[in-house]
Amino acid sequence: MNSTGPAANDGLHLLPFRGLRYDAHRVGSLAAVTSPPYDVVVRPDGLHHLESADPHNIVRLILPQAATNGARHRQAAQTLDSWLAEGVLAPDPEPALYVYEQRKGDLLQRGLIGALELSAPAEGVVLPHEDVMPHVVEDRAALMRTTTANLEPLLLTYRGNGTATGATAVMERTVLRAPLLATTTEDGFSHRLWAVTEPADIAEIADDLAHHQALIADGHHRWATYLRLREEHPEPGPWNYGLVLLVDTARYPLQVRAIHRLLNHLPVTDALSALGHHFRIRTLEEGTTLPAAMDVLASAASEGNAFLLTGGDGRFHLIDRPDPDLVARTVPADRPESWRTLDATVLHATLLDRIWNIPDTPEHIAYIHDTAAAVTQAARRGGTAVLMHPVREDVVRDLARQGVTMPRKSTSFGPKPATGLVLRSLTLD
Template sequence: MNTPGDSEATAPRGLELTPFHGLRYDPDRVGSLAAVTSPPYDVVVRPDGVHLLQDSDPHNIVRLILPQSTSPGARNEQAADTLRRWIDEGILKTDPDPGLYVYEQRDVDGTLQRGLIGALRLSDPADGVVLPHEDVMPHVVADRAALMRATSANLEPLLLTYRGDSATIATPQIIERTAEKPPLLATTTDDGVSHRLWALTDRADLAAIRADLARHQALIADGHHRWATYRRLRAEHPSPSPWDYGLVLLVDTAHYPLRVRAIHRLLHGLPVADAVAALDGLFRVRRLSVPLPEAQAALAEAARAGNAFLLAGDGAFHLVDRPDPALLARTVPAGHPEAWRSLDATVLHATLLGHVWHIPEDSPAHIAYLHDATTTVTKAERDGETAVLLHPVREEVVRDLARQGATMPRKSTSFGPKPASGLVLRALEL
């Protein structure tokens, strides 16, 4: 199998990104485009972030991607009713021509990312066209599937990456040329990131992009649960149907490299003192009475030598490293590539959660996954729980493991910048 993003001239089918009729907010019917957007559903901190987004505008997309009600069924019905009402009232309007969408994000630090939003034909895992690198949690897939069934819509794109080469230069040229034109929309969100969107409907351009992408495979950078949801729903509907496709943002990282950050853990019901005590004789633990940035710098230095973690929640940081080799040999599953066995996330889930702290990794009652380190520490200190901060994995490690067919533990990585939710939706009934 070729590496993710390598040319796939011999593959039975490469990436097939299809134009669709985008469903977008009418800027004249909402307070501002920035006020109706949201981070992806799994990045929104709940419940505080949901309430903040709901209060920002009565039509914020969070009312669709994270509806609030008394039961899962009621939440999904509410989202479906809200979507239909917004379409009927003209809050959301359908673009007249099917197309792909060039999407640009520019961060406050100058980072620029451009990619294509479209409906990607879903492939079978054996085809190797779309490569996952993380496991998923079944209850999350079931929750997302129920929401998509109810709304009959892809409410937010997942993020895929591929690596273009000298033989596929048409696509980046088309993207750059399109970005010189006036956009369909432009807005800047509260985090200072500017977003611009263009419709790409020229038949010659679409044909050139289709030919380019047919030679490539992609890595799922963000959205494993949504990809698993797309595949589940496709299996439920006779083909051909709109469920044969799923909404994605596809980025050529040869031109626009992504950042890779860690996803942190919040362990409910486990005080830091108990977490540290359980590590006695198994890991080295050092208390750090320093601010978060200095603690993370110490974590980065320790991670260069081996597995390392930061625990927090009691007003200080505890640097955990140098695991007992015999403990790792006993607890980390064999039969995997060495790069997988030595991942911090592997050791965290197999050794610390599974054998030292006895915490079920798939139970929301016991563990939460948060993208922001400051938020994770703050919540741990507020509730007397344990925050586990990780150091990010290098992108080349992720790609190499995906090439080998090895999936990393769930929520191992956070690629970004992530697409904002609410800029363009895909209604399957259109």
């Protein structure tokens, strides 16, 4: 998004808040209590790993384990209350915006964490690009209601002018100071956090962001949850704000990756046989590594729709060149060409809905960000992993500007913020 979108003062309104943060003296390490966003944790392996990393790992709040949904949410609230009472989590002394930095090798990502106003203008200023699943929104809403907290920020991007002015200037001055916290997680990313509390700095940020729109890069379900909870609490108050990380991608470009599908009950042999003459099928040479197979997929995807299938047979099967007549019959014609030709569109409309007849429910389809994990779980479960090639960021932005949403879980922007470095309690606002 750019500064020519909304008029001045009709753009983004990011407010300071009193962040809840872990007391480093009461946990094993800050790295051990963090987690990826809730929907990136590969269950159950990833969940168990995080739970065992530290008894206070944030996953016990964002993905609590109990027999029923209500019990899970109550357990999260009770855990949060006990950690606050014990001083494991404590509020910062004054409201702040937070500069958050992630670094790994040559990759440097910086952004601002704050409470974003959700009043009516925000619904035209913050642009989604993916559909959401109602049951996930309901689950996240129930968790937020019960804990009275935003447990993890969603990731928003905007397009500045590429120079160190406005919000970016404040961030780049701030990082010259000692951080509130610094840690390195097991994925090799270093994380640093600073508080911005000076009124002049906060005003400079506000003046800049008021001219910008934002694209939801990660967290569509949490955004839909924020809007639902705001509707439930129409009076002015803390429910009119939601926790976000806002990144200027003109200054700090994000990476865009694919999200893969795991078809739990469809063996790969059945998936291939059902294709008939509707797709070209090429089985890669036995022993082909995952990186080499993904290179083959990238090459095929540059020429049209293409997918990699793998499962219990341990082989990679490239399927591409879908029958144009079948695609024309199955893909809705009332959308832009750039939407109708998306791999995710063809996958859902042509393959899942028509050829394989698979409902888009958690029982049948799992969405997995990690490519190797998708392959491993498909082999373990006897299902089929459908590996995807990422969508270009300019396509995502163009569709969002047109108000056209992509099929759910079409993209994965990153690096994603680590969950657990700063939380927002609505009782403190």
